[in-house]
Amino acid sequence: MVASPGIRRIEGLIQSHPSQDGDGVHIQRIHRFDGELDPFLMLDELGSDRPDDYIGGFPPHPHRGIQTLTYIIHGGITHEDHLGHSSTIQAGDAQWMHTGRGIVHAEMPLTDSQGLHGFQLWLNLAAREKLSEARYRDVRSGEMPxxxxxxxxxxxxxxxWTTQAGESVAGPLDSLAGDGAVAHARLEAGGEMALVTSSETLAVYVFDGALQIAGENVAAGQLARLGEGDTLALSSREGAQCLILAGTPHGEPIVHYGPFVMNHMHEIDQALHDYRNGSFTD
Known part of the structure; x- marks a missing residue:
């Protein structure tokens, strides 16, 4: 693709790093609680064909002040929470959780012939929504245009999402924090895609193959943060898959402690107090 003034160029590359969470689950993680990717806070990639890397799952734990979006490439995740939701998502499915004031949930991995591969995104809630009512929703692959x-x-x-040719679709998750938008893009060898987007925050995480963004290379495991413009130009010489994240920053203070994300430290203290004294989910 030929670059033009409207093409969004890479302003920074963020390399994912190995980490563990839950009961010893191995993940590749990108976290930015400094607002660099606002409203996005964290991206975890779960991917392994070794059950010992993830079989312990994520036993019951609390959250406050965020949304999570979990998306499965293969394998699956079961979910249960204190509100009574119980469900399983599998390849191509997603689940969205608006934690608001508080939710306690557990997630347990499932495998298929290729093991497990999926993602979980954390999105920050605006201050006015931090103590809102918790909500949960499953989205099946067939619902995604x-x-x-x-x-x-x-x-x-x-x-x-709109292509440069003028074709548009809207995903079923229409309540993502910060006017958030999330898409999974797949390019064959020699493939190209041009999307029209003016979202202030725009990032692309490559998880398979290698991608070129406005002609610059992005390898698997890297997240590219894009600068200003109105067109996202993607291409791949060998084939690639990526997640595309777009949104509007809240521009508010971010204070993070474990599963809680608030605007001020006294709110974190309150979340800890509420969880310890049993009033967290009241």
Whole structure:
């Protein structure tokens, strides 16, 4: 693709790093609680064909002040929470959780012939929503609309997406924090895709193959943060898959402690107090 003044260029590359969470689950993680990717806070990639890397799962634990979005490439995740939700998502499915004031949930991995591969995103809630009512929703693969473009396909999980040719789709998750939009893009070898987007925050996480963004290389395990412009130009010489994240920053203070994300430290102290004295989910 030929670059033009409207093409969004890479302003920074963030390398994912190995970490563990839950009961020893191995993950690749990118976290930015400094507001660099606002409203996005964290991206975890779970991917292994070794059950010992993830079989312990994520036993019951609390959250306050965020949304989570979990998306499965293969394998699956079961979910249970104190509100009575109990469900399983599998390849191509997603689950969205608005923690608001508080939710206690557990997530346990499932495998298929390829093991487990999925993602969990954390999105920050605006201050006015931090203590709102908790909500939960499953989204099945068949509910997610697709766009085809130049040996490429975009799967819209949430938000609106438009190609340079004028084709548009809107994902079923329409309540993502910070006007958030999330999509899964797949490019065949020699594939190209051009999307029109003016979202202030725009990032692309490559998880398979290698991608070129406005001609610059991004390898698997890297997240590219994009600068200003109105067109996201993707291409791949060998084929690639990525997640595309777009949103509007809240521009508010962020204070993070474990599973709690608030605006001020006294609110973190209150969350800890509420959880310890049993009033967290009242």
């Amino acid at each position: 697709r766009l085809q473009s130049g040996k490429g396909e975009l799967i819209a999980l949430g938000g609106s």
